[in-house]
Amino acid sequence: MTPPNSETGADDTVGENPVAENPVGENPVTDGAARQRVVNASVTLGAAVGVTALSFGLAAVSAGASVWQACALSFFTFTGASQFSAMSVVGTGGSVGAAFGGAALLAVRNFVYGLALAGRVSSNSEGRQLSLPRRLLAAQFVIDETTAMTTAQSDPRLARTAFWMTALSLFITWNVGTLIGALAGSVLDTQSLGFDAAFPAAFLAMLPAHLRTSRGRLAALTGAVVCLALTPFVPVGVAILVAVVGVLFGVRP
Amino acid sequence: MNLSNTELWFLIGALSVIAYLLKAVGFVVVGGRTMPASLGRCLALIPASLLAALVVKDTFTVAQDLVIDARAAGLVVALIAVWRRAPFIVVVVAAMAATALVRAFA
Numbered sequence: 001m002t003p004p005n006s007e008t009g010a011d012d013t014v015g016e017n018p019v020a021e022n023p024v025g026e027n028p029v030t031d032g033a034a035r036q037r038v039v040n041a042s043v044t045l046g047a048a049v050g051v052t053a054l055s056f057g058l059a060a061v062s063a064g065a066s067v068w069q070a071c072a073l074s075f076f077t078f079t080g081a082s083q084f085s086a087m088s089v090v091g092t093g094g095s096v097g098a099a100f101g102g103a104a105l106l107a108v109r110n111f112v113y114g115l116a117l118a119g120r121v122s123s124n125s126e127g128r129q130l131s132l133p134r135r136l137l138a139a140q141f142v143i144d145e146t147t148a149m150t151t152a153q154s155d156p157r158l159a160r161t162a163f164w165m166t167a168l169s170l171f172i173t174w175n176v177g178t179l180i181g182a183l184a185g186s187v188l189d190t191q192s193l194g195f196d197a198a199f200p201a202a203f204l205a206m207l208p209a210h211l212r213t214s215r216g217r218l219a220a221l222t223g224a225v226v227c228l229a230l231t232p233f234v235p236v237g238v239a240i241l242v243a244v245v246g247v248l249f250g251v252r253p
Numbered sequence: 254m255n256l257s258n259t260e261l262w263f264l265i266g267a268l269s270v271i272a273y274l275l276k277a278v279g280f281v282v283v284g285g286r287t288m289p290a291s292l293g294r295c296l297a298l299i300p301a302s303l304l305a306a307l308v309v310k311d312t313f314t315v316a317q318d319l320v321i322d323a324r325a326a327g328l329v330v331a332l333i334a335v336w337r338r339a340p341f342i343v344v345v346v347a348a349m350a351a352t353a354l355v356r357a358f359a
Contacts, residue, residue: 048340048341051340051341051342052341052342054342055341055342055345063254064254064256064261065261066258069261069262069265072262072265072269073265073268073269076265076266076269076272076273077265077268077269077272078272079272079276081300081303081304082268082272084307085303085307086264086268088307088310088311090254090256090261090264091254092310092311092314092315092316093254093255093316094255095255095256096256096260096263096264096267099264099268100264100267100268100271102303102307103268103272104268104271104272104275105299105303106299106300106303106304107268107271107272107275107276108275108296108299109296109297109299109300110272110275110276110279111275111276111278111279111296112279112288112293112296112297113276113279113280114275114276114277114278114279114280114281114283115279115280115283115286115287115288117279117280118279118280118281118283121280122280122281132281135280135281136277136281138280139273139276139277139280139281140273140276142276142277142279142280143276192353192356192357193349193353194323194327194348194349194350194351194352194353194354194356195349196311196324196352197323197324197327197328197331197348197349197351197352197353198345198348198349199307199311200307200308200309200311200312200324200327200328200331200348201327201328201331201334201344201345201347201348201349202341202344202345203304203305203307203308203311204304204308204328204331204332204335204344204348205331205334205335205341205344205345206300206304207300207301207304207305207308207335208335210298210300210301210304211301215294215298216298216301217301219298219301219302219305220301220302220304220305221305222302223301223302223303223304223305223306224305224306224308224309226306227305227306227307227309227310228309228313228314228319231310231314231317231318231319232317232318232319233317234317235317236316236317239306239310240303240306240307240310243302243303243305243306244299244302244303244306245302246298246301246302246305246306247295247296247298247299247302248295249298250291250293250294250295250296250297250298251291251294251295252291253290253291253294
């Protein structure tokens with residue numbers, strides 16, 4: 001799980017022998033400070049995501065998953081909105097197919113992120129492509145937060161640091177947070193404490209980032225209306241799948 | 254929940270496979286290439302449509318029935334919290350607390 005940190009090693013050498021190791025005239029102090037900022041941001045983001053994971057663990061157990069099932073979702077599926085979506089559909093009586101469909105559709109954005117990250121992360125500081133196993137490992141961490149943190153860095157080395165540090169930080173906090181949340185959920189009275197209300201609140205909290213454009217707002221409104229309109233007539237969870245017609249607002253330029 | 258333990262494990266497995274494939278196909282296989290702009294715009298709108306649908310499903314439905322119950326109070330509180338740019342956990346806990354309060358007193 002440890003990110004390939006050959007770059008950090010190179011920096012240490014720069015400090016000891018600046019003339020030989022630093023021919024391009026980079027300032028190692030500034031470089032180190034910039035790297036430190038990226039690392040700090042990754043750790044901070046990881047802490048925030050860990051708290052979200054707590055609520056996922058609680059919500060998953062209240063929806064009927066075991067502690068291990070909640071943990072397996074966070075470890076192997078590792079993409080938050082899809083995990084919440086699957087447990088929401090399952091918890092309200094939906095079928096495997098309906099839960100799978102909605103969660104898989106939400107995961108499609110990771111494909112788009114993969115396209116964006118490939119050029120930034122899949123080679124090392126010498127421009128050589130990472131080994132296939134390492135790229136396959138990196139792929140597991142292609143999610144919202146790593147994409148945001150990586151694409152925010154214009155310097156390619158800082159972008160790679162941002163990707164791996166965010167990946168490591170989030171993977172740890174997401175899984176630890178899920179475990180703690182699930183353990184807490186399994187000993188609490190989830191119904192009377194209103195844990196079912198955690199799902200809509202979580203989805204609502206994820207929504208604003210997607211409402212910044214008028215297209216996004218139309219798509220959201222359509223999704224909500226279609227879902228409510230279809231609910232009485234289709235199996236549980238299927239209305240969610242049909243609600244995806246809201247994306248058709250993206251067809252016209 | 255209507256699923257057996259085995260079915261839920263099957264769902265978790267299937268979801269993990271598809272989620273990984275979606276991540277890896279873009280990152281490892283296709284890499285760096287672009288897609289038609291209209292397709293890109295549509296894919297970018299998936300979360301808006303689905304998250305909004307999930308919000309109303311989890312607030313206003315029980316199985317196939319449309320209802321207004323204690324969860325609506327939770328949603329109102331969550332809306333205010335999101336509007337005030339509260340952190341994620343504050344939104345969730347406030348919604349849970351409002352729902353629990355309404356259940357306790359209504």
